[in-house]
Amino acid sequence: IQKKLGHTNVILVGMMGAGKTTIGKALSSFLGKTFIDSDHEIQERTGVKIPVIFEIEGEAGFRKRESEVLAELVEKKNIILATGGGAVLNDENRQLLRRSGIVIYLRASVNDLYRRTRHDKNRPLLQTQNLYARLNELYMQRDALYRESAHVIIDSGKQGVRFLVQKLINRL
Numbered sequence: 001i002q003k004k005l006g007h008t009n010v011i012l013v014g015m016m017g018a019g020k021t022t023i024g025k026a027l028s029s030f031l032g033k034t035f036i037d038s039d040h041e042i043q044e045r046t047g048v049k050i051p052v053i054f055e056i057e058g059e060a061g062f063r064k065r066e067s068e069v070l071a072e073l074v075e076k077k078n079i080i081l082a083t084g085g086g087a088v089l090n091d092e093n094r095q096l097l098r099r100s101g102i103v104i105y106l107r108a109s110v111n112d113l114y115r116r117t118r119h120d121k122n123r124p125l126l127q128t129q130n131l132y133a134r135l136n137e138l139y140m141q142r143d144a145l146y147r148e149s150a151h152v153i154i155d156s157g158k159q160g161v162r163f164l165v166q167k168l169i170n171r172l
């Protein structure tokens with residue numbers, strides 16, 4: 001599989017809590033590619049956590065930084081890129097990602113997303129009284145955009161990391 005993929009980038013899209021970072025790291029050691037997380041990169045560059053960026057610059061400010069960082073990162077070769085859940089909201093980002101590697105939509109049900117994000121304090125969009133409703137709303141808005149961006153769709157379900165990675169490898 002390493003030979004077949006060559007230096008092609010593998011790009012993960014999907015909702016917050018879908019497992020992009022976990023699966024991305026596992027894939028990275030399996031495929032021998034460097035793992036990069038765009039949110040992590042934004043935090044490194046600004047020197048502050050994502051919630052602080054949202055607080056000071058609003059979501060629009062964050063999206064601008066996100067698009068800039070994505071455009072830069074996709075210039076690299078042989079990487080596994082985990083994108084933020086909102087990366088696909090922008091039409092140009094969707095096209096950019098699609099032509100920069102194999103894009104995988106890691107799909108998860110709203111129930112699973114809820115389970116994985118319920119104690120999360122680092123995602124500004126999820127700091128709400130009704131987390132389930134918020135996730136459901138975001139899922140409804142975004143599912144089609146993830147599908148439109150992706151070459152491969154993988155259901156993350158309740159399976160373990162190893163199983164998912166194997167499933168994914170079989171589809172690459």
Ligand code: S3P
Nearest residue numbers: 015016017039084085086123124
């Ligand atoms: C966001 C997802 C987050 C982060 C920011 C906004 C979103 O990334 O970029 O909080 O709009 O879905 P993760 O998907 O890695 O949690």
